[in-house]
Amino acid sequence: NVQLHWVRIEDLPEILETLWRVGLTTMGACGDDTRNITGCPLAGVDADEIVDASPLVQAATRMLNGNPEFYNLPRKYKISITGCRAWCSYPEINDVGLTALRHPQTDEVGFSVRVGGGLSTDPHFALRLDAFVRWHEVLPVIRGISEVFRDSGVLRENREKARLKFLFLRHGWTVERFQAELEGRLGFRLARAVAEEPPEDVYRDHVGVHPQKQPGYCAVGIAVLRGRMTPSEMQAAARLADLYGTGELRVTAMQNLLIPNVRGARTADLARELEAAGLRIEASPFWRGTIACTGTEFCKLALTETKGFARWLVDELERRLPGFDQHVKIHITGCPNSCGQHWIADIGIEGKKLKLDGRLVDAYYFCVGGGVGRHQATARPIGYRVAADLVPDAIERLVSAYLADRRDGEHFRRFCARHTDDELRSFLAGEPAVATVERDPSPGRPPHGVDG
Ligand code: HEM
Ligand code: HEM
Ligand code: SF4
Known part of the structure; x- marks a missing residue:
């Protein structure tokens, strides 16, 4: 998506009309409805793609977006459909994620389906259904999943626990139950899943x-x-x-x-x-792998300023660690809500406030070792926190420990997986046996209407 900032309210009608005239829409950008369905931005041109899935993205959008049957869902609802090998639309953290693959016996192109992904304060990777979904079955399957979500009354009891993932996290659902519910609505059984290859690619950015x-x-x-x-x-x-x-x-x-x-x-x-x-x-791995959420500049839930900080952090890391050759992701998020997706970063830092000499300053809490694809893992909260201006020192120490200690070409993710929380914390701190600090709770529920 693209966001325009500093828009004056009186200019809004003209801006919206200008966007509509060129075929851009703001539909699905907020509310308890289907968010802009994401696909691969290289669809149709990528030499390496399995299939151009954009006709399905468009058809699913026509089916759900603006359709009164699928408004007033329990909560926001995110779908991604990609035919690329990089899984660049992040199926793992969408409510519904479809990724193309070829059937090993018949060579037919079909899709794997995952349901119930999401981050926020309760991260959950989408679970794969036992299904090989054929091209012509994709729309009925998406419709069926959307109906299961819409009709799950239990998700309407608590708005903070209303995403699809909470069927699994709180209401005891299993993938088998979900699939049975879906197939009941479809009226037929889906072909069983076939082996797939989750991508190794850390960046998934087509840069x-x-x-x-x-x-x-x-x-x-x-x-x-x-x-x-x-x-x-x-x-x-x-x-x-x-x-x-x-x-x-x-x-x-x-x-x-x-x-x-x-x-x-x-x-x-x-x-x-x-x-x-x-x-x-x-670009350096730091430039390429760093993303940041909106932060205090525009977000009223934010505890820290993130965008200027990200720029400064990248400058510092490029200067201190020239020639660093590993793909790493550093995700900065201004509060525990995780719009900067710190749960899926190698180094994910979560904004908080810290009192130093009687003054409140921006600070960050560290989560380490997250990733998606072949090395899927939620970043581990490892009990380390520092003031924002000391973050480059901490990351430099951790990365230097990795460079000194890596075993024959081992990548950063394996290094993190191999070390305990205590060890990672002492690498960050640069001293042994550092006491843990607790994470802060979420600053509160995003106010209705602007909660994304
Ligand atoms: C005078 C009152 C209201 C105004 C001026 C207003 C204005 C808007 C605008 C400008 C949008 C974005 C339109 C777009 O994306 O193309 C929007 C979206 C939306 N509004 Fe309202 N709204 C009002 C009342 C309401 C009420 C009372 C509700 C719910 C009961 C509501 C629910 C929604 C929803 C769910 C969307 C997202 C629709 C989508 O993206 O597909 N709005 N509103
Ligand atoms: C101005 C509009 C938006 C706002 C204010 C917003 C806000 C948020 C917030 C608060 C979160 C934290 C997670 C949560 O609340 O559960 C989040 C996460 C996320 N958002 Fe948005 N969002 C917006 C638009 C969108 C759109 C249109 C999409 C999809 C095309 C999207 C995709 C995501 C994804 C993939 C995540 C992380 C995974 C998750 O927890 O769902 N966002 N966003
Ligand atoms: S809600 Fe939190 S994570 Fe999301 S944009 Fe605001 S500060 Fe960043």
């Missing part, structure tokens, strides 16, 4: 230059730090997309920007021009 399936063309992915672009960067991106591509720009779930349809021979020139405009195709 860099990638060949398209259209011979001679490439898609160019720009790493946008913490999802912020200035007007002049946006204008440069638009101008260069006109000049080198077909005027098309696509956005990714990890806050990056893609220019598709660039002639292979012209990508080097485009890269140079992007660089001159301050937009990076090649």
Whole structure:
């Protein structure tokens, strides 16, 4: 999605109409309804994709968005459908996640389905149904799952525990029960699941230059730090997309920007021009892997300022750890609600306040070792917290401990998995046996209507 900030209320009608005229909508951006269904931003052009799933994304959107049968759901409802191998639309943390795969015997393209993912204060990875869903079954399956969600009265008892995942977390549902409920509504049994390969890819961001399936063309992915672009960067991106591509720009779930349809021979020139405009195709792992939620600048639940902090943190880490060669994700979230998705980061830091010399300062609590895909794990809250301006020191110490201690090419995730919470805490602190601190509770339930 794209957010516009600093909009004056009296300009809203004109802005909305301008967006509608070019086919952009704000529908599904808030409320207890189906959020913008996400797909792969390289759908239809990625040379490596299993299938272009965008017709299904569009059909599912037509089925649910604006359909009164599926408004006033128990809570917000997120669906992602992707045909790419990177799972860039994060099926694991959506209410419903579909990922394409080929049937090992018949070679038919179908989908794995996961249900009940979500982060917030109770992280839960979506659970895979025992199903190989054929292309023509996708819409009925999504409809059936949406009905199960809509009709689950137990989810309407407590708004804070109303996402689909709470059927599993609080109401004793199992995947088997969910599937039986779904198949009852469908009126037929789904084919059983086949083996799948969750991706190894840490970033899932399509950043860099990638060949398209259209011979001679490439898609160019720009790493946008913490999802912020200035007007002049946006204008440069638009101008260069006109000049080198077909005027098309696509956005990714990890806050990056893609220019598709660039002639292979012209990508080097485009890269140079992007660089001159301050937009990076090649970026350090810190630049590429850092995302931040909105923070105090615009979010009224925030405890800490996140966006400026992220920029400073990345500058510090690039300066202190030049040439660091591992893919790591550093996710910054301004309060325990986890819009910055700190639960799925290698290093996820959660904003809090700390009293220092009688003054309240921004601080961060560390969760370490999270990931999705082949190394799926919720980041472990490891009981370490420091003032915001000491975060680079702590991360530098942890990363240096990893570099000194890694066993033949072991990646950062395995290093974290191999060490106990106490060990990781002492790496961060730079001293042995540091006492644990408790996490803070959520600052409260997001007020109705602006709670995302
Ligand atoms: C004068 C009163 C209201 C105004 C001015 C208003 C205005 C809006 C606007 C501008 C949007 C965004 C439209 C879009 O995304 O295209 C919206 C969305 C929405 N409103 Fe209201 N609204 C009002 C009352 C209500 C009430 C009383 C309810 C519920 C009982 C409600 C429920 C919703 C929902 C669920 C959405 C999201 C719809 C979607 O994204 O598909 N609104 N409203
Ligand atoms: C201005 C509109 C939005 C606001 C204020 C907002 C706010 C939030 C909040 C408070 C959370 C924390 C989790 C929770 O409350 O359960 C969250 C998480 C998340 N949001 Fe949004 N959101 C918005 C729009 C969207 C849209 C349109 C999408 C999808 C296209 C989306 C995708 C996600 C995802 C994937 C997560 C993390 C997983 C989860 O816990 O659900 N958000 N957002
Ligand atoms: S609710 Fe918390 S996590 Fe979400 S944007 Fe606000 S500060 Fe960030």
